[in-house]
Amino acid sequence: MLKSRFAERVVMPAGKRSTLLLCVMMLGLMSGCAVGPMHTTSPLPTMTSSPEVNHAAGESPVPSATVTDAPARPAKVVVLSLDGARDDWVDGYQADGTMPNLAALAEGGVQAEWAQTIDPSLTAAAHVSIATGAYPSATGQVSNKFHLSEDPFYWYTSGFDEPEMQVEPLWRAAVGHGYTTATLFWPGTSLLHEDRLADYTLAYGTREVYSRLHQVSPQAAAGWEGAPTSYSPPLEAAIPILGRDDALVTTVYVLLADSSDNGVANYDVYWLCPTRQVDQCCAQLQPGGWAPLLVRPRLHGGGYFKLIDGCADRLELFQSALWYNEARPAELLRDINERFGFFPPAPDYYALEHGWIEAKDYWHMVEVQTRWMADVEAYVLENYAPDLTFAWLGATDECGHQFLMVDERQAGYSDALAQEYQAYVGQAYALADEALGRVSAALNLERDAIFVISDHGMAPIHSEVYVNTILEQAGLLCYGEGANYPIDTSASRAVAFAAGGAVNVYINLRGREQLGIVPLQDYVGVQDEIVHALQSAEGLDGEPIFARVLRREELSALHLDAPQSGDVFAQARLGYALSDWRGNPRVVEPATYFGQHGYNSAVPEMRAIWLAAGQGVRAGISLSPVHLVDLAPTVAALLGLPSSGTMAGQVLQAALQ
Numbered sequence: 116m117l118k119s120r121f122a123e124r125v126v127m128p129a130g131k132r133s134t135l136l137l138c139v140m141m142l143g144l145m146s147g148c149a150v151g152p153m154h155t156t157s158p159l160p161t162m163t164s165s166p167e168v169n170h171a172a173g174e175s176p177v178p179s180a181t182v183t184d185a186p187a188r189p190a191k192v193v194v195l196s197l198d199g200a201r202d203d204w205v206d207g208y209q210a211d212g213t214m215p216n217l218a219a220l221a222e223g224g225v226q227a228e229w230a231q232t233i234d235p236s237l238t239a240a241a242h243v244s245i246a247t248g249a250y251p252s253a254t255g256q257v258s259n260k261f262h263l264s265e266d267p268f269y270w271y272t273s274g275f276d277e278p279e280m281q282v283e284p285l286w287r288a289a290v291g292h293g294y295t296t297a298t299l300f301w302p303g304t305s306l307l308h309e310d311r312l313a314d315y316t317l318a319y320g321t322r323e324v325y326s327r328l329h330q331v332s333p334q335a336a337a338g339w340e341g342a343p344t345s346y347s348p349p350l351e352a353a354i355p356i357l358g359r360d361d362a363l364v365t366t367v368y369v370l371l372a373d374s375s376d377n378g379v380a381n382y383d384v385y386w387l388c389p390t391r392q393v394d395q396c397c398a399q400l401q402p403g404g405w406a407p408l409l410v411r412p413r414l415h416g417g418g419y420f421k422l423i424d425g426c427a428d429r430l431e432l433f434q435s436a437l438w439y440n441e442a443r444p445a446e447l448l449r450d451i452n453e454r455f456g457f458f459p460p461a462p463d464y465y466a467l468e469h470g471w472i473e474a475k476d477y478w479h480m481v482e483v484q485t486r487w488m489a490d491v492e493a494y495v496l497e498n499y500a501p502d503l504t505f506a507w508l509g510a511t512d513e514c515g516h517q518f519l520m521v522d523e524r525q526a527g528y529s530d531a532l533a534q535e536y537q538a539y540v541g542q543a544y545a546l547a548d549e550a551l552g553r554v555s556a557a558l559n560l561e562r563d564a565i566f567v568i569s570d571h572g573m574a575p576i577h578s579e580v581y582v583n584t585i586l587e588q589a590g591l592l593c594y595g596e597g598a599n600y601p602i603d604t605s606a607s608r609a610v611a612f613a614a615g616g617a618v619n620v621y622i623n624l625r626g627r628e629q630l631g632i633v634p635l636q637d638y639v640g641v642q643d644e645i646v647h648a649l650q651s652a653e654g655l656d657g658e659p660i661f662a663r664v665l666r667r668e669e670l671s672a673l674h675l676d677a678p679q680s681g682d683v684f685a686q687a688r689l690g691y692a693l694s695d696w697r698g699n700p701r702v703v704e705p706a707t708y709f710g711q712h713g714y715n716s717a718v719p720e721m722r723a724i725w726l727a728a729g730q731g732v733r734a735g736i737s738l739s740p741v742h743l744v745d746l747a748p749t750v751a752a753l754l755g756l757p758s759s760g761t762m763a764g765q766v767l768q769a770a771l772q
Contacts, residue, residue, distance in 0.1 A: 181591045186756055189564040189730035194746065195554055196301070197547045198238060199512030199712065200569035202229040202722040204544065213541060215549035217553065217726070220567065223560070224728025225770040227738040232571045234673040235617035235686060235713045237354070238512070239274030241570035241743065243303040243427065246284040246505060248747030248762030250674030255281040256303060256353070257483025257679045259614035259713075260695070261605045262621045265677070268628050269602040271612045272679075275302060277320070280760045285747045286313040289503045292756055297501035299492045300508075302570075306441055312456075315499055317442045317451065317491065319507075320458025323416055324437040328471040331430050333371055341393040345372035347380040349398045351391070356410060356437065364437075365389075365410060367420075369400070369430060382427055387420055400425075405479060409457060417457040419483070431470050431707040435460035447499070448730045455491055459484040468707045472528065477517060478539050482546060483748030485510040489550035496557035503754065514543035514574035522690070524577035524655070526705040536709070543653050559629070564729030564753060568746060571712045574616075574720035576692045579653070579706045580660055581699040582611040582618050587646035588702070600698035604630050608641050612681075613693035615713025619634055620645050638682075642666055645683045654691060654703060662688045662715060674763070686714055708743050731772055738769060 126308070128413050131452065165340065169426040209218040233244045233251060235258055236283045241257040251257045260273045280303060286296035290313070297315035298304045306318055333350035336342070342349060350371040358364045368391055372384040385400035386393050387408055398406035400422040409417040416439030424431040438458040442448035462480040466472045485508060492506045518536035520528060555565055586609050593606040602610060611620045622641050625631035633641055636746065664685040670676045675684060691703075692711040714721055725741050728734075731753045744764030752766045 145567065149524060162184055170428055176733045189560060189562060189753065191496065191500065191502060191504070191563040192566070192750060192754060193506060193554065193558060193563070194245075194566045194568065194750065195503075195512050195551065196242065196507045197484055197551070197567065197569050197724070198302075198507060199571060199573050200271070200544070200547065200724050201511075201515070201572035202569075202724050203541075203719070205569075208541070208544045208548075209255065213514050213545050214551075215546045216552035216568065218568075219730040220551075220555065220565065222727050224732050225734075225736040225738060226726040227724075227741040229722040229740050230568065230725035231740060232674060232721060232723050233743065234716045235615065236571040236716045237274075237300050237615050237617060237713045238570055239317075242301060242507070243274075243280050245345045245568065245570065245743050246286070246301070246303065247280070247753075248285070248744050248759070248764040249282040250744060250763050251680075252671070252676045253282050253392055253761060253763070255677050255679050257677050258612070258617060258619060258676055260612045260614055261619055261679050261682070262610070264627045266629070268604045268607070268610060268621070268623050268630065274367045274614075280308070280311055283759065284311060285751060285756075286503055286505060287311060287750070288756060289754065290314060290758060291321065294754065295500070296500040297495055297499065297502060297504040297506075299495060299506040300488055301505045302507060306443055309640045311328060311506075312443055313501075315442075315444070315447050315495060315501060317440070317447065320438040320461075321434050321441050322438050322461075322559075323411065323414065324356055324358050324418075326418075326436045326466050326471070327334050327357065327434050328466075328469075329430075329432045330682040332426060333430055334370075336370060339370060339391045339393065340343075340636075341574065342370060343372050343374070343384060343386070343393065345374070345384075346376045347373035349373075350382065350427060352432075352435065354432060356434065361511050367408065367410060369425075369432065371425065371430075375630065382425065385422055385425055401676050407456070407459075410437055411439065414459055415452040418460055419480070433476075434621045435463060435465065447495075451452070451491060454494070455487060459487045462517070464708060467517065471680050473632075474518070474535070478514070478542070481510050481513050481543065485546050485550050486553075489553040493553050493557040496554070503750070506554065510546045510550070511569070512573070514540050515710040517708050518708070519573060521575050521576045521709075522577050524690075525575070525709055526577075526707065544549065554690070558729070560729035562730050564727065564732055566725075566727045566743050566750065567745065568722040568743065569745070571716075571723055572719075572721040573707045573710045574689045574714060574718075575709055576706045576711045577690050577709075578655060578703050579694050580654075580687060580703055581694050581701065582620070582649075583695055583697050584699050584702050585648050586611060586645070587643060591644060591648065594698065602697070605632065608633050609682075609733070610647055611695050612712060613695040615711050616687045616689075616691065616693060617713040618685050618687075618693045618695070620649075620683040620685070622682040637765050642682055649685050651685070651704060654688070658688070660691050660703070661685045661689055689714055689718065689720060709754055727770055733770060733772055736770065737765065741767060 208214040229562045237259045239259045240256045243254045296313040298313040299317045300319045333352045334512045336349040336351035352369040354367045371382040388397040418435040418437040421433040440458045467477045477729040516537040520536040591609040593603040594600045595603040649664045654660045682701045748762045748764045749767045
């Protein structure tokens with residue numbers, strides 16, 4: 116989802132387990148001190164569709180055959196989303212053997228040529244539409260980031276943290292008909308909304324503390340218990356864990372010891388501990404290596420630490436963000452914490468872009484988190500046995516954002532780096548397939564069924580566009596004095612909130628917005644100014660930045676005519692990512708990452724995947740292109756649930772027995 120890609124960083128916004136780590140974690144579990152996660156290391160194209168999926172033409176589906184005898188319903192149905200998995204890449208990886216598990220499912224089931232996503236093609240909005248079978252016009256989830264008129268004009272709502280879901284998701288409909296349901300890391304679910312939760316809800320982890328690079332000078336160690344023998348005076352370093360406004364959250368400690376009895380000071384043993392005591396709650400560090408540490412026992416929160424450099428004079432240590440699990444019911448939360456440890460930190464693009472970690476470290480974080488999540492998902496399926504599960508994995512999205520270097524216009528481009536980065540993208544798809552294999556192994560497809568989808572594709576970017584700078588230069592947005600460029604609501608007529616390749620621009624309308632200043636009679640005029648400013652913005656090639664700019668009254672064509680949408684909605688041309696960062700002096704700058712989505716859902720780069728296999732699903736069938744809103748009604752039909760009047764999608768009868 117690259118959730119972190121849309122959450123502001125600053126305060127505005129295959130392998131076996133290592134024996135050492137496993138032993139330490141087992142000791143930790145026995146002692147009640149778990150160390151960390153258990154893991155194994157444009158123009159619209161012509162859309163050719165069959166009648167049942169030709170949404171663009173407004174046609175209703177026509178079943179390919181009349182079903183007379185319904186097959187037995189599957190015991191379990193799993194919907195697994197591989198975030199950001201692009202259709203044409205998946206085709207290639209299936210063909211070349213990179214994704215054998217997906218290929219096997221496709222061979223024994225149904226695979227669509229490709230799937231069209233919603234507009235905008237963004238993670239939070241798409242997953243809500245997938246789960247409900249409804250477009251953003253009905254769900255209210257119009258972007259990953261949008262403004263609500265009841266909030267202050269400068270305030271936005273995150274589609275990840277405070278999702279809009281004004282249509283009942285399929286898992287809630289299933290609960291109402293006696294099914295047991297689960298959502299595992301599914302975007303657009305929030306524990307704040309009890310009436311939308313599945314029976315078992317495991318949220319994407321919660322970040323308590325941002326990552327940091329620590330550079331400290333070790334001092335003489337004192338007061339340690341259980342310290343190993345050191346042939347030079349032991350040293351220690353106190354690492355402050357800082358929260359918002361640099362407030363001290365807690366402190367962790369590093370003990371340096373010399374294990375060589377050779378008369379030379381050579382510190383080669385490093386223990387990372389939550390207190391000045393070396394025990395099963397500690398982690399041993401190796402230069403260049405990573406180690407997990409439970410830092411916040413009350414929350415069962417922790418992070419990963421990398422020893423970059425260590426000697427008697429200087430210690431350089433990277434501390435990941437600290438995360439913890441959130442789940443309902445409480446029994447599920449306790450079970451996951453005890454068996455799997457804290458939620459692994461998200462791949463840290465901020466740390467990578469600031470040189471705190473390297474590309475291989477980013478990939479390591481992707482690996483750890485993906486394997487952990489797949490293990491948890493399989494465990495829930497095997498031990499809680501929900502009838503319907505919606506689960507999510509993010510490796511393909513995380514690496515697509517960070518490593519899609521294919522364009523010489525991209526910052527730092529070289530053939531060698533592009534080749535290295537492309538290898539990471541391929542590894543991400545292989546990892547996603549490995550995780551799919553782990554999840555599908557928890558099922559018996561002679562009695563269960565699985566749907567594998569993605570929410571959108573991915574396109575390379577070379578530039579970042581600061582939309583609020585465009586508004587500022589057009590005299591539509593003004594700032595007050597202070598840090599982070601606070602919006603002067605008494606003088607600002609418009610503000611932008613962007614995500615990926617899409618942006619909503621809101622007018623400070625009197626009577627609608629708090630302290631609104633634009634009279635109703637001036638609304639159309641201000642709208643025209645915004646449209647002109649966006650349409651006039653030019654990219655590096657002298658061509659327009661925006662592929663389309665639409666007024667609110669034109670959004671019904673995109674199924675975006677919801678109160679949460681902007682007064683003006685725009686999507687960039689491929690190559691340009693949109694930012695709502697305030698106060699940047701330039702409209703366009705080189706992008707510091709290389710892949711993005713949110714663009715026109717009909718362009719080939721945004722195409723998603725759709726396949727199904729198992730009980731109740733036809734075998735060896737290929738479908739013409741489908742739409743992601745067809746997923747929920749098709750799953751409902753497979754489970755024998757009545758059709759919901761809020762579902763805009765259609766039952767893909769051709770996929771079902």
